[in-house]
Each structure stands twice: as C-alpha cells, then as structure tokens.
Amino acid sequence: xxxxxxxxxxxxxxxxxxxxxxxxxxxxxxxxxxxxxxxxxxxxxxxxxxxxxxxxxxxxxxxxxxxxxxxxxxxxxxxxxxxxxxxxxxxxxxxxxxxxxxxxxxxxxxxxxxxxxxxxxxxxxxxxxxxxxxxxxxxxxxxxxxxxxxxxxxxxxxxxxxxxxxxxxxxxxxxxxxxxxxxxxxxxxxxxxxxxxxxxxxxxxxxxxxxxxxxxxxxxxxxxxxxxxxxxxxxxxxxxxxxxxxxxxxxxxxxxxxxxxxxxxxxxxxxxxxxxxxxxxxxxxxxxxxxx
Numbered sequence: 452x453x454x455x456x457x458x459x460x461x462x463x464x465x466x467x468x469x470x471x472x473x474x475x476x477x478x479x480x481x482x483x484x485x486x487x488x489x490x491x492x493x494x495x496x497x498x499x500x501x502x503x504x505x506x507x508x509x510x511x512x513x514x515x516x517x518x519x520x521x522x523x524x525x526x527x528x529x530x531x532x533x534x535x536x537x538x539x540x541x542x543x544x545x546x547x548x549x550x551x552x553x554x555x556x557x558x559x560x561x562x563x564x565x566x567x568x569x570x571x572x573x574x575x576x577x578x579x580x581x582x583x584x585x586x587x588x589x590x591x592x593x594x595x596x597x598x599x600x601x602x603x604x605x606x607x608x609x610x611x612x613x614x615x616x617x618x619x620x621x622x623x624x625x626x627x628x629x630x631x632x633x634x635x636x637x638x639x640x641x642x643x644x645x646x647x648x649x650x651x652x653x654x655x656x657x658x659x660x661x662x663x664x665x666x667x668x669x670x671x672x673x674x675x676x677x678x679x680x681x682x683x684x685x686x687x688x689x690x691x692x693x694x695x696x697x698x699x700x701x702x703x704x705x706x707x708x709x710x711x712x713x714x715x716x717x718x719x720x721x722x723x724x725x726x727x728x729x730x731x732x733x734x735x736x737x738x739x740x741x742x743x
Contacts, residue, residue, distance in 0.1 A: 454522070454523070454526055455476070456486050456489065456490060457519040457522055457523060458476065458519075458523055459472055459476050459478070459482075459483055459486045459487075460486065460487065460490055460498070460515065460516070460519055461516060461519050461520055461523060461590075462475045462476060462589075462590055463483060463487065463499070464499075464508055464512070464516045465588075465589050465590055466589045466590070466591065467506045469483050469484065471589065471591060474591065475590060475591055487499065490515070494511065494515060496509070496511035496512075496515075497509050497511065497512070498511055498512035498515055499512050524725065524727055527727035527729075528727050530729070531727055531728070531729050531730060534729060534730045534731075535730050539570075539730065540568045540570065540571060540730050540731050540734055541568075541570040541571055541731060542571060542572070542729050542731050543571070543572040543573075543574065544571060544572070544573050544574070544593055544594065544729075544731055544732055544735055545574045545576075545591070545592040545593045545594070546573070546574065546575045546576070546592055546593065546594050546595070546596065547575075547576050547577075547578045547582070547583045547586045547587065547591075547592040547594075547595050547596070548575060548576070548577060548578070548583065548595070548596035548597075549577070549578065549579065549580050549583060549596065549597055549598060550577050550578075550579075550674040550675055550676065551598065551651075551674075551675040551691075551692060551695050552596045552597070552598065552718060553575060553576075553577045553596065554577070554675075554676070554695075555675075555692075555694050555695045555697075556596075556614075556694060556718065556743070557575065557596065559743055560735075560738055560739055560743070561573055561575065563738065564734070564735055564738055568731065568734065571731045571735075573735075576592065579649070579673055579674075580597050580598070580649055580650055581648065583595040583596070583597050583721075584597070584603070584606070584721070587606065587721055587722060587723055588605055588606070588723060590723065593722060593726070593732060594720055594721070594722050594732065594735070594736070595720065595721040595722065596718070596719075596720055596721075596739075597650070597718075597719055597720075597721060598650055598651050598654075598716050598717065598718060598719075599650035599651065599653075599654050599716070599717050599719075600717065600719030600720075600721055601650070603721075604724075605723065605724055606721045606722070606723060606724060607721065607722050607723070607724055607726075608719050608720070608721055609719060609720040609721075609722075609736060609739075609740070610717065610718075610719050611718040611719055611720055611739055611740060612718055612740075612742070613715035613716065613717055613718070614692040614693060614694050614715060614716045614718060615692070615693045615709075615714070615715055616690050616691065616692060616693065616710060616714040616715060616716055617690070617691065617692075617693045617696070617707040617708060617709055617710060618632055618637070618688060618689075618690055618707065618708040618709075618710060619679070619682050619688065619689050619690070619691055619696055619699075619705050619706065619707050619708075620682060620685075620688040620689075620705070620706055620708070621682065621683065621684075621685035621705070621706065622703055622704075622705070622706045623685070624685065624688065624706065626640075626688065626706075626708055627706035627708065629708050630708070630709065631708065631709045631710070631711050632708050632709070632710060632711065633662070633710075633711045633712075634658060634659060634662035634664050634710060634711075634712070634714075635662040635663045635664050636664070637659065637664045637666055637688070638663065638664045638665055638666070639665070639666070639667065640666050640667065640687070640688055641666075641667050641669045641686070641687035641688065642666035642667060642668050642669065642687050642688060642689065643668075643669060643670045643671070643672070643678055643681050643682055643686060643687040643688065643689040644656075644668055644670075644671045644672075644678075644689065645671060645672060645673065645675075645678065646671050646672065646673045647671070649673065651716065652671070654716070655690055658690075658714060667687075669686060669687045670686060670687065675691060675695050678691070679691070679695075679696065679699060679705065682705060683699070683704050683705060690710070690714075692716045693707065720736060720739060
C-alpha cells in the first residue's frame with residue numbers, strides 16, 4: 452500500500468466523484484477504481500457503498516479515511532519541512548480564481564513568480580465564486596482567489612488588498628463627462644449587474660441601497676468580461692473594480708467615473724483548514740500580499 456493510494460482514496464471520499472478524484476491525481480477513472488479495489492482487498496472490508504443514486508463511506512471506510520488523512524498530513528508536513536531545509540521551491544500549485552481576479556489581477560503575479568521559481572508548476576483555472584469554494588474544500592485545487600471572502604469554519608482566509616470601484620459607461624453617456632459621481636445620483640439609471648448569488652452583486656446591492664439609489668437592472672451576468680461588453684454597446688452602466696477596465700479605458704471603448712467616498716472590492720485567498728502549505732505555496736501567498 453502506497454501513500455498515493457491513500458491520497459486517491461481521500462480525494463474520492465471528499466469529492467464523492469470518481470471523475471474528480473481522477474482529475475485531481477492525473478489518472479484515469481479506471482485507475483481510481485483499481486485503487487479502491489486494491490484498498491478493499493488490503494483491509495478485507497468494503498470501504499464505499501456506491502450506486503447510481505448513493506455514495507457513502509461505510510463504517511470501515513470512515514476509519515480508513517480518518518487515519519489516511521492524518522497519514523497524508525504528516526507525510527506532506529515531512530515533505531514540506533525537507534524542502535524548507537534544502538531551500539527547495541518546487542512542485543505544483545493548483546489555483547482556482549474568480550474570473551475578474553484571474554484575468555486582471557493575477558497575471559503579473561504569476562509572471563513574476565514563475566520567473567523567480569521556474570521549477571514550480573503553476574496551474575490556474577477560472578471559476579465562479581461558489582465553484583472556487585467547492586474546489587478548495589474538495590482538494591481539487593490548493594488555493595482559491597475570491598472577492599469579498601466570507602468566513603467559513605472549514606477555510607483559512609488571507610485578506611490580500613482592496614481595489615477601488617468605479618462607475619463605467621459608454622463614452623457618449625452623459626455621465627462620462629463627470630469627474631466624480633455620488634451613488635445616490637444613480638437612482639433610476641439602467642444598470643448592468645452580476646448574478647444575484649455572486650458576492651460582488653450582493654456587496655453592490657448593499658452599497659446602492661445604503662445610499663438610496665434604486666437602479667433599473669436591465670441585464671445580469673456571471674462574469675465581468677460579458678458585463679463590460681454590454682456596457683460597451685450602451686445597454687446600461689455598471690460598477691466594477693478599477694483594475695478590470697484599464698485596457699478598455701485606454702482604448703476609449705469605456706469611460707470610468709470615480710465614485711465619491713471610499714468604495715472598494717476586497718480580495719482574499721482561501722485554502723482548506725489543516726492543509727499543509729508547501730514552501731512554494733507559502734512563497735506565492737507572500738507575493739500575493741504585496742502591492743502589484
């Protein structure tokens with residue numbers, strides 16, 4: 452029995468998916484099934500009850516899972532400590548980021564990190580916020596990057612920084628001629644927002660309500676790129692992080708107006724509680740804490 456087998460088993464137990472367990476470990480679903488069969492023969496016990504509608508660990512499976520997690524944590528701690536003693540920054544870091552952060556905030560950090568640590572394999576995926584949380588909790592990724600990180604008893608949260616929010620509109624929109632604007636003056640404006648379950652949408656709804664601005668929601672999207680395209684064709688106005696529209700402002704396809712007051716988007720990093728961070732992961736988190 453190998454450490455790799457225990458890891459596959461734990462990933463399967465946590466994701467409840469042969470497909471995801473295979474994805475995490477870069478193997479086939481058949482290999483995951485073979486690993487399970489091998490473990491069940493080794494312990495002479497059925498570890499998982501599986502059917503089309505049900506997936507659960509047996510009592511024996513729970514015991515094997517609990518002890519396997521401890522073994523894996525100890526093993527990862529040993530490996531991490533050895534890398535630190537040898538000043539070794541290598542291995543793989545799997546990251547899931549919401550679209551706005553992954554496309555606009557993350558690239559310069561990735562470029563700098565890979566330049567300084569070429570032996571690290573950095574893998575980045577773009578996800579919706581709820582998917583980022585699910586991937587972190589399911590060990591599909593090591594680190595998650597989200598906006599307005601919420602407290603979760605199963606997650607560690609590292610607050611990174613705050614990004615100023617700006618109003619964006621078509622360059623020919625009358626609002627584009629203003630240098631600054633008050634939120635309450637947006638009352639009645641056609642507004643393009645994010646979908647209702649997204650933290651950024653919830654935060655903006657709270658800000659607008661707090662300032663007595665009742666906007667007319669005409670469109671809503673699950674990613675910032677589509678939202679910007681809708682504003683570019685003058686379908687309405689929107690409020691977005693300033694960092695996400697620098698290219699469009701430079702190209703004059705959008706106009707940005709500063710908001711009166713301090714309105715910001717909070718950026719945070721999340722990882723699963725109890726996770727052993729490798730030296731490479733620690734270095735990457737240190738870099739993310741620095742100003743761009």
